[in-house]
Amino acid sequence: MAGAERGEGRPAEQEPVVSLVDVLEEDEELENEACAVLGGSDSEKCSYSQGSVKRQALYACSTCTPEGEEPAGICLACSYECHGSHKLFELYTKRNFRCDCGNTKFKNLECKLLPIPDEMIQCIVCEDWFHGRHLGAVPPESGDFQEMVCQACMKHCSFLWAYAAQLAVPTVTKIITAEDDGVLNVDGTDDQKVIKAENGANHHESIPEESVLEKGKDVREENKAEQVDEPSTSSGSESDLQTVSMNEHQNTQSHSGCKLQELRTKKYVKQDTATYWPHNWRNKLCTCSDCMKMYADLEVLFLTDEYDTVLAYENKGKSDQGTDRRDPLMDTLNSMNRVQQVELICEYNDLKTELKDYLRRFADEGTVVKREDIQQFFEEFQSRKRRRLDGMQYYCS
Structure with a gap:
């Protein structure tokens, strides 16, 4: 009976429902935490040249230093550039540490951020x-x-x-x-x-x-x-x-x-x-x-x-690439006359404004945006558009 009742009713396992407000709040919380921990570290330059930094965010790379190897740590910039696809462990922050990326602790790996001494x-x-x-x-x-x-x-x-x-x-x-x-x-x-x-x-x-x-x-x-x-x-x-x-x-x-x-x-x-x-x-x-x-x-x-x-x-390659690279939207606009171009831009702005207002209601009410809601929006949008076109009168001079 229990199994039959569960089969007749809702599925036992459902995807968790998260409101748009919850997503925004969680994202803001994660961003604030990241700024607090990583804001004091340089995300673009390796800290190796600075020697032992007083305090910085550090990571350990298990891909480059598996278990049994000599422990090593890397700075924030190297975690992005040199070990971006590796398995990393966040070590939070440590004091008086020098980045190990590129030294003897990492075999067959050169730090991509350190300047080449003699190119x-x-x-x-x-x-x-x-x-x-x-x-x-x-x-x-x-x-x-x-x-x-x-x-x-x-x-x-x-x-x-x-x-x-x-x-x-x-x-x-x-x-x-x-x-x-x-x-x-x-x-x-x-x-x-x-x-x-x-x-x-x-x-x-x-x-x-x-x-x-x-x-x-x-x-x-x-x-x-x-x-x-x-x-x-x-x-x-x-x-x-x-x-x-x-x-x-x-x-x-x-x-x-x-x-x-x-x-x-x-x-x-x-x-x-x-x-x-x-x-x-x-x-x-x-x-x-x-x-x-x-x-x-x-x-x-x-x-x-x-x-x-x-x-x-190189200049020839750049010029050839510039001529070959085409923007489909601009090609479409260029193929239209002036009236059609204005109408297309107006329709785009209307779609953008109405979709933004439509989604804002879900955010204010704290409800979930489902696929059916998006489909309903576009159906109503197309219906309003047809009514506008049907009621429009054209005059020829």
Whole structure:
């Protein structure tokens, strides 16, 4: 009987009924509690760099430190960014604690919020990636450069040194010792050579001398190089620089129209370092027939292509994405005439206002909003809309 009565009546188990007022009150209570506990902690920056913080909100991650492993704690920001999908236990607050995220207590995990001490930079010629400490010249602190050419590529494209004296972003030449982060020495003493003055007529270093002789150009004896100190060398170590002193051949270069020829008449320095270049520096490369042949021989013709840069590629991607990304609502509005657009916007505002007023009654009475209530609202809304349209009169001029 008992089972039959239960079967004829209401189901034994029902979903708990919660009013909208209860939901809002519970949400406000949880928000106030969260503000009290987490408000004093930074939710965006890892607290590791601050050392032992006087008091902060902490969490334990059982995903990264299972039972039996050395206990570890993480700050609020790392609980969001580095362990967001992990199983966490809230430890409330603790005093004099330093965040463990990224240290030896977390194996195979790097803190995503800690700044990278030496990020990698891509060479635009060979397109390999290098740590800044291995490039022989420290990247400009301001980050005010667009592209980098590594040491090996500067040797391969040695003509760039003539441009570097005028265009490259100034750097500080630095020798890294084994004591600095445990990296290998960048020893420039074995590679230091004084490059003697090149012949002004043979301005393409990669082209064999015989090809120049075939063109009937005079080859003069090499002049002694004049060694100059680079103004941006570090005070802790003297960097021996390779210096090139060019002969001025006014009679052969005044009418050549070659930018590289003109730059080679000036003194410039060759070093065993990478170089950093500003925005649009490629536009200043010479594009005369001799230089274009040199670029082809060195397989670096892409340097003269303004669309080859990573910046140009990214800008193209952004513009393409902007044109492809469409808003269906705006497309619909644009397909309507002025009258239809106004009517649609008015209907939307009416729906928003009436639905808000309809739900406010449930909140004031403390009753539950059911699916049937929402269906009833839209049925009544459509009915009112039809009555308005039926009673509307249109006049044609």
